[in-house]
Amino acid sequence: MANKKKIVVDEENDGATQQAPSTPSEPESAADEAQDAPDPLEEMAVKLAAAQVEASENRDRMLRMAAELDNYKKRAARELEDLKKYATENLIRQMLTVVDNLERAIASAKSDNENGQSLVNGVALTLAEINKILDGHHVSPIQALGEPFDPAFHQAMCQEECTDQPPNTVVQEFQKGYLIHDRLLRPAMVVVSKAAQNGDSTAKSVDTNA
Known part of the structure; x- marks a missing residue:
């Protein structure tokens, strides 16, 4: 009798052991983690949008720099052209005083003495040469x-x-x-x-x- 009871008790313990509640399964935990994890496609879409914005900004910056460089080249070309055209301006302005004196000398010689015609002719030739030089410099x-x-x-x-x-x-x-x-x-x-x-x-x- 005693041995039989012991066997029954053991069977009950075994049943209790078998009926004990089990812990949450691993697949359920993995599903929860998958729901919390970010979507790779969304991350890629965000990165793509940011890259497009940066590319657009870089393109606008490049276009502005190209326009500024083009304007600088044009301005430098104009300044160089003006420098070539007007480099002799101060020298020619001083030469004009010589032209004035020659013209006065011719007018004075003609009015004072008709015998000084050779002098007038010489001064006139000098004046003509100077005027030719001035004309060559676009004066x-x-x-x-x-x-x-x-x-x-x-x-x-x-x-x-x-x-x-x-x-x-x-x-x-x-x-x-x-x-x-x-x-x-x-x-x-x-x-x-x-x-x-x-x-x-x-x-x-x-x-x-x-």
């Missing part, structure tokens, strides 16, 4: 006499009443003006006409009768 005189006064090219020394020219017309030239290429080298010093009082009243009466 040209400004046409002033009979032209409307233009403050961009003329420097008015005084005004003079004049009846045979419209007002603000250059009627006398003290000193020639010159251009080098399209730039003003020096303005022409001129006398500018103004309407005479009698001329003004006559013009007004004509306008009134008309």
